[in-house]
Amino acid sequence: MTAVPADWIAVDWGTTHLRAYAMGAAGKLAEASSTEGMGSLGRDQFEPALLRLIEPWLGPGTTRVIACGMVGSRQGWVEAPYRSTPCLPVDPAALLRIETRDPRLAVHIVPGLSQSQPADVMRGEETQIAGALAWMRNFDGVLCLPGTHSKWVQVSAGEVVSFQTCMTGELFALLSTQSVLRHGIGEGWDEAAFQTALSDTLSRPERLASRLFSLRAEGLLAGLPPATARARLSGLLIGMELAATKPYWLGQPVALIGAEALSQTYGSALQTQGITARILPATECTLAGLAAAQEVK
Amino acid sequence: MTAVPADWIAVDWGTTHLRAYAMGAAGKLAEASSTEGMGSLGRDQFEPALLRLIEPWLGPGTTRVIACGMVGSRQGWVEAPYRSTPCLPVDPAALLRIETRDPRLAVHIVPGLSQSQPADVMRGEETQIAGALAWMRNFDGVLCLPGTHSKWVQVSAGEVVSFQTCMTGELFALLSTQSVLRHGIGEGWDEAAFQTALSDTLSRPERLASRLFSLRAEGLLAGLPPATARARLSGLLIGMELAATKPYWLGQPVALIGAEALSQTYGSALQTQGITARILPATECTLAGLAAAQEVK
Numbered sequence: 001m002t003a004v005p006a007d008w009i010a011v012d013w014g015t016t017h018l019r020a021y022a023m024g025a026a027g028k029l030a031e032a033s034s035t036e037g038m039g040s041l042g043r044d045q046f047e048p049a050l051l052r053l054i055e056p057w058l059g060p061g062t063t064r065v066i067a068c069g070m071v072g073s074r075q076g077w078v079e080a081p082y083r084s085t086p087c088l089p090v091d092p093a094a095l096l097r098i099e100t101r102d103p104r105l106a107v108h109i110v111p112g113l114s115q116s117q118p119a120d121v122m123r124g125e126e127t128q129i130a131g132a133l134a135w136m137r138n139f140d141g142v143l144c145l146p147g148t149h150s151k152w153v154q155v156s157a158g159e160v161v162s163f164q165t166c167m168t169g170e171l172f173a174l175l176s177t178q179s180v181l182r183h184g185i186g187e188g189w190d191e192a193a194f195q196t197a198l199s200d201t202l203s204r205p206e207r208l209a210s211r212l213f214s215l216r217a218e219g220l221l222a223g224l225p226p227a228t229a230r231a232r233l234s235g236l237l238i239g240m241e242l243a244a245t246k247p248y249w250l251g252q253p254v255a256l257i258g259a260e261a262l263s264q265t266y267g268s269a270l271q272t273q274g275i276t277a278r279i280l281p282a283t284e285c286t287l288a289g290l291a292a293a294q295e296v297k
Numbered sequence: 298m299t300a301v302p303a304d305w306i307a308v309d310w311g312t313t314h315l316r317a318y319a320m321g322a323a324g325k326l327a328e329a330s331s332t333e334g335m336g337s338l339g340r341d342q343f344e345p346a347l348l349r350l351i352e353p354w355l356g357p358g359t360t361r362v363i364a365c366g367m368v369g370s371r372q373g374w375v376e377a378p379y380r381s382t383p384c385l386p387v388d389p390a391a392l393l394r395i396e397t398r399d400p401r402l403a404v405h406i407v408p409g410l411s412q413s414q415p416a417d418v419m420r421g422e423e424t425q426i427a428g429a430l431a432w433m434r435n436f437d438g439v440l441c442l443p444g445t446h447s448k449w450v451q452v453s454a455g456e457v458v459s460f461q462t463c464m465t466g467e468l469f470a471l472l473s474t475q476s477v478l479r480h481g482i483g484e485g486w487d488e489a490a491f492q493t494a495l496s497d498t499l500s501r502p503e504r505l506a507s508r509l510f511s512l513r514a515e516g517l518l519a520g521l522p523p524a525t526a527r528a529r530l531s532g533l534l535i536g537m538e539l540a541a542t543k544p545y546w547l548g549q550p551v552a553l554i555g556a557e558a559l560s561q562t563y564g565s566a567l568q569t570q571g572i573t574a575r576i577l578p579a580t581e582c583t584l585a586g587l588a589a590a591q592e593v594k
Contacts, residue, residue, distance in 0.1 A: 205503035206540035217416035243503035
């Protein structure tokens with residue numbers, strides 16, 4: 001943690017983590033993070049948790065802090081009502097100003113987006129989308145943000161037109177660590193097993209229901225290697241997601257925003273369907289989106 | 298718990314529960330249960346746990362105890378190797394005798410069944426299947442045993458021809474109590490919501506991936522009632538299971554063996570597909586299956 005006065009401070013505040021970045025004219029000056037995520041904080045604890053990270057970056061005057069993510073949810077610091085799609089992913093005029101006790105802070109929250117039909121919501125991804133569009137101006141196509149709750153986002157003329165969430169990452173975590181399948185799933189990867197399983201549920205999605213327990217049975221009967229089981233579970237679930245989101249990606253330019261390994265996995269899955277997806281770095285998208293949010297006062 | 302000398306003792310010993318029944322010429326004389334399931338016992342603790350329940354039923358000589366379920370798994374009392382399908386669900390000549398310290402006990406375990414292609418296993422359900430077939434002699438069709446790991450079983454000429462497991466119950470439990478969906482799921486039922494969701498994934502199984510998170514989003518945006526969310530989640534998952542098992546039930550006589558409320562739910566789901574399933578009581582099937590297992594010495 002470097003003690004530098006920042007021009008402004010970018011904050012990505014999710015359920016389990018708080019990440020802060022001191023920003024200057026040339027970009028990122030310093031960064032800091034903690035596990036004081038929204039999920040572990042009461043309403044009064046947000047300001048102290050933030051100050052613990054960013055105090056060294058505050059100058060003599062007021063510093064703007066732009067935050068995105070679950071910090072703006074009902075259980076967060078202050079609820080920032082969703083903005084309805086279709087709309088710009090981030091609107092600098094629609095930030096929510098939060099009152100703080102420390103007069104050096106001017107904290108603003110980026111609101112999430114909602115869609116009424118089919119019902120869907122996002123918080124945090126709208127900022128990454130804005131960041132991606134700051135780089136790829138005039139991008140008309142689909143953004144995929146894989147993760148705990150993967151988002152597929154149709155973007156046109158700088159706006160979010162529609163989006164769809166799949167709980168693929170959460171399902172993978174629950175099945176591989178909490179279900180009976182945990183006994184047979186281990187570290188490592190088997191690309192061939194991933195591809196076969198992917199193609200299986202992509203073409204016959206209903207097979208997911210019966211293929212899951214096969215992982216356990218093959219472990220018991222045929223000694224299925226734990227790395228193969230892991231890759232196959234991932235393939236089954238991502239295959240299901242691609243089957244569900246086919247109206248999004250089919251024949252469209254696709255860009256992926258996410259953790260690098262996961263984006264590679266999704267990229268390899270899309271490649272089997274003839275889609276070459278561009279991969280964008282997640283943190284840089286978040287920072288570019290927060291920068292776009294604070295451009296206009 | 299009644300102190301009666303039993304002719305023999307029937308035991309259903311699963312992962313979380315131990316259930317014992319004192320049996321006489323006319324059927325059940327007494328029953329007892331505890332939470333000393335296989336999952337909580339070390340190898341040396343099985344005999345004491347059993348004696349704690351059944352000692353009052355032991356006479357002066359040796360009493361036969363016939364047990365089915367996870368007690369025969371690798372982590373159980375003694376591993377009873379699977380029998381391979383196609384085969385009779387229970388073969389009295391293939392019980393595994395367990396050595397006990399108490400000479401009054403003659404404990405036998407009913408082995409589970411395995412299928413090599415596609416890989417699948419069952420332990421406990423084979424006994425219920427044998428019980429069902431003791432009632433419905435010459436039944437040729439499909440048995441469905443809904444539960445944590447639902448089994449669909451093709452039966453012909455008294456044998457298990459093939460079977461398929463779906464982790465529907467475990468998925469429902471994980472999603473409704475461990476995932477983000479838990480915030481919006483509560484007690485109660487909404488039959489119309491169940492039917493709509495069922496038909497949705499039965500006709501378009503890939504929708505499951507996107508419909509799950511909708512439960513959360515509709516809770517946040519439109520105040521989806523917790524009972525409706527619960528019924529819809531159940532409908533989505535059972536619809537997926539019915540889509541996966543269609544080659545089993547389509548145009549077949551179907552009988553359901555399971556907990557009453559769950560069997561009713563599956564019966565109502567199958568009814569929408571033109572299948573009127575007979576519902577058989579689970580405990581009685583288990584007891585009839587264990588009785589069939591001990592008929593021949």
